[in-house]
Amino acid sequence: MTISPAQFSRVALVPLLLLVAACSPLVVLDAGHEPSHPGAIATCGKPEADYNEAVVTALAGALDGYRVLLTHNAHTDVTADINSLSAYLSPEAQLKWPQRKTLFARAALANKNNADVFISIHHDSTAARWQVNDPDLCKGNGGKKLAAAFKQQYRIGFNIFINANKVEPCRSRSLKIAQLIAKRLLAIGRVASDYHLDDCKSCRSIDSQLGIWHEDLAVLREAAMPAVLIEVGNIVDPDDEAVISTSGFQQQFAQIIKAALAEYFAASPLRGPTAARAYPACASL
Ligand SMILES: [Zn+2]
Numbered sequence: 001m002t003i004s005p006a007q008f009s010r011v012a013l014v015p016l017l018l019l020v021a022a023c024s025p026l027v028v029l030d031a032g033h034e035p036s037h038p039g040a041i042a043t044c045g046k047p048e049a050d051y052n053e054a055v056v057t058a059l060a061g062a063l064d065g066y067r068v069l070l071t072h073n074a075h076t077d078v079t080a081d082i083n084s085l086s087a088y089l090s091p092e093a094q095l096k097w098p099q100r101k102t103l104f105a106r107a108a109l110a111n112k113n114n115a116d117v118f119i120s121i122h123h124d125s126t127a128a129r130w131q132v133n134d135p136d137l138c139k140g141n142g143g144k145k146l147a148a149a150f151k152q153q154y155r156i157g158f159n160i161f162i163n164a165n166k167v168e169p170c171r172s173r174s175l176k177i178a179q180l181i182a183k184r185l186l187a188i189g190r191v192a193s194d195y196h197l198d199d200c201k202s203c204r205s206i207d208s209q210l211g212i213w214h215e216d217l218a219v220l221r222e223a224a225m226p227a228v229l230i231e232v233g234n235i236v237d238p239d240d241e242a243v244i245s246t247s248g249f250q251q252q253f254a255q256i257i258k259a260a261l262a263e264y265f266a267a268s269p270l271r272g273p274t275a276a277r278a279y280p281a282c283a284s285l
Pocket of ligand 1: 032033039048122123
């Protein structure tokens with residue numbers, strides 16, 4: 001059958017576009033924390049969850065060409081379909097599920113939807129012993145900042161976590177995504193933190209220069225696909241907070257993630273139903 005260009009545009013192009021849309025990678029974006037668990041508190045008292053949501057909003061807007069699923073909406077706890085999600089977790093997580101539903105649900109949503117990549121966005125703080133009060137901060141209302149000795153001793157900036165205990169290819173793909181993001185962040189002048197060497201007993205450095213760490217975090221462990229958790233910066237360091245809280249930086253950060261994902265997907269096949277069967281241990285379901 002011969003199809004004219006005009007017919008093609010009507011008959012073939014629409015299904016083709018739908019097919020492309022259905023085959024585009026599914027990226028789950030997780031804004032860490034939520035109103036009931038707001039996370040760290042910044043220099044002037046703003047909750048970490050607000051910073052995380054701002055970055056995820058920028059990311060969701062930047063990732064055209066992808067299917068994007070948010071684990072929850074801004075200023076809203078994770079609630080979507082929550083009681084049906086425990087089936088998409090490991091047996092170990094199912095035992096803990098009743099106490100930690102809104103945490104495990106994030107990975108469960110990604111598993112249920114067979115996501116290709118899971119990205120959780122956080123902002124970091126430090127142990128209280130490394131923070132001091134400064135009455136001049138926050139327009140004279142006073143606020144917290146990092147102790148001078150801490151800033152002199154350590155690099156302050158971003159961290160990227162993966163779970164190095166994941167089975168292959170999830171482990172190496174998670175690391176690849178972390179490397180692609182870290183290199184781009186360094187290229188724009190961001191600094192890879194090193195203070196978790198001393199203040200995080202459960203962290204293990206994978207690449208100190210790139211700020212990549214292993215930690216057995218629930219969302220990374222339970223996500224049955226390549227997964228990274230990014231601490232964008234430190235919100236109790238007024239210098240870092242002033243940079244990372246701007247919409248200009250958040251847009252730049254979003255473009256970095258987009259470019260890193262483009263390079264990653266150019267070299268890595270999508271999971272999809274067929275790929276998922278090719279490495280079922282990666283799914284652990
Ligand atoms: Zn956090």
